[in-house]
Amino acid sequence: MAIPPPPGPQQPEGQYPPPGTPPGAPGSSPGAHPPPYPHAPYPQGPYPQGPYQRGAYPQDPYQQGQSPYAGPYRTWGQGYSPYNRPAPFNGLAIAALVLGILCFLPGVGIVLGIVALVQIKKRGERGKGMAVGGIVMSSIGVLLLALMVAGGGGDIWSGVQEGAGTGGSAFSLHKGQCFNAPGDTLEGLAYDVDTVPCSGKHDAEVFAATTANGDSFPGDSAVSAEAGDKCYALMDTYAMDGWAVPDDVDVYYFTPTRQSWREGDREITCMFGNTDKQGTLTGSLRKDATNLDADQLAYLKAARILNRAMDSAPDKAYVEDDLPGHKKWATRVSRALAEQAGLLRGHTFAPAASGRVAAVAKNLDRSRKEWSKAADASDADTFYRHYEKAMKLIDADKTVTTRKALGLATTPPKYDQGGGGDNGGEGGAGIEV
Structure with missing residues (x-):
């Protein structure tokens, strides 16, 4: 089993793929509007991720003829291609299986099987199934020879279980x-x-x-x-x-x-x-539901509705390149905001958080109206104008106090502007198993 993930950046929580930036942003050309995403990540949901794009974003967007507002995304899948080289079979495992099948020297078969399991774990060799099979069959032989000895078979089987369970597959x-x-x-x-x-x-x-x-x-x-x-x-x-x-x-x-x-x-x-x-x-x-209380779960479930609508942004980064697509996206976001606000209002939060949650829902309503206007925009400039207003209303800073009242994390994630992990590591690799 295994393989590394496809190379290419993956956008982390709250950083939405830009449809464009406001007119006049540095590096933009006359008549073109770079993506309008100078906003902080959407605060409530965990992982809004925009279109899954391949390749790495440039370190300096100005050098690539792009607006800095388009923002490089955090890399979520930069691995490498491993070599598929099967590991050798362990010789003792083969011997243990043969002895177990022949029921010859069952005690030796058990010992060889257990030693084989230890070697397989250390060396990464194959043959764990053969070693366990040899132990089991040799144990049956021992049990047949020790039926008159009380408890002997149980002790042997316990040893088999312990030896076979030294590692998880x-x-x-x-x-x-x-x-x-x-x-x-x-x-x-x-x-x-x-x-x-x-x-x-x-x-x-x-x-x-x-x-x-x-x-x-x-x-x-x-x-x-x-x-x-x-x-x-x-x-x-x-x-x-x-x-x-x-x-x-x-x-x-x-x-x-x-x-x-x-x-x-x-x-x-x-x-x-x-x-x-x-x-x-x-x-x-x-x-998740195993360790969150009812208020936390209700808040995060509602936020997920908007996150997934944000994820459905068009592949075209510039509104001018796909105005109809961005208008349909704005419609989806508007509907998601209405649903999110409805879920928040439909849950009875604890008194310490209810007022703050109500304020969040109010901002969602106001943002929804701006998204609706963006959905009806007749040109890119109008879309940008309403989009910017809509995003300011769901800025991360507006929910920090609400999250604190609910007992959720209050520090927004950091985002690496170089397209990689914050520590320069390469995430998203896979293991051959």
Whole structure:
């Protein structure tokens, strides 16, 4: 399983892909309007992400003939292509399986199987299934010989379970688990991982599992692109409060290889990891119905409605290039704002937060009216004018006190203007498993 994600920047929470900037911005040419996105990230939702674009944004937008307001996005998927080199089978694992099948020297088969499991874990070799199979079959032989010895069979089986459970397979990782990867890196090949408590230091935390589409293997790039799309879409179902996710955390994933695909593997495992190759995670990033209270959950669920409408912005960055597309987008955003405000008003918040939430809903109403006017705009200038007013009404600073009253994170995420992680790391790599 595995593959790195497709190269290209991914926009983090609240930074929406620009349709253009206000007329007269530095670097804009006469008669053209660069993207109008000088605003702070939308504060309430976790991961609004605009169109999924490939490639890296330039370090200096002026040198590329673009407006700085278009803003480079944070890179969410810059990995590399690993080499698909199958690991060798462990010789002791093969021997243990043979002895187990023949029921010859069952005690030796058990010992060889357990030693093989230890070697496989250290060396990254294949053959764990053969070692476990050899242990099981040899244990049956021992049990047949020790039926008269009370408890002997149970002790042997306990040893088998302990030996086989020394590490967690990447194929069996599930939502909410944390683990350390081979070599403490989330890049390259992996045949096994060590699951550890999320409360301590760890390399990654699994936040979702999904399935790749198709009957035949579509190629590494296609599987990686599909994994990136699906994992980024699932982030806010696990880490609903995006402000609580550290700036040096990115998305990684396990994906099937050509070889594992032939064996029926279709699983994509989505996880959070540190963009710094020397960094680790400490504590769980989970913020969902399992640990949020009713008020926090209602607030973040309402915010998600708008985030996903924002994500549906047209591919064309300039309004002049696709005015009809941007007007349809404005209509979707306007409707989302109405739905979000309705959800906030439909929930009874605690007295300490109810007044502040009501103020947020009022700003959503005012912003919705501006988006509606942008949707009816007859030209790009009119669209920009209403768009700017609409975005100011949902500025991040306007919800900090509300978030504080609800017990949510109050520091907006930082955004790297160079198109990469804040620490210069490359996020979004995958592991071959």
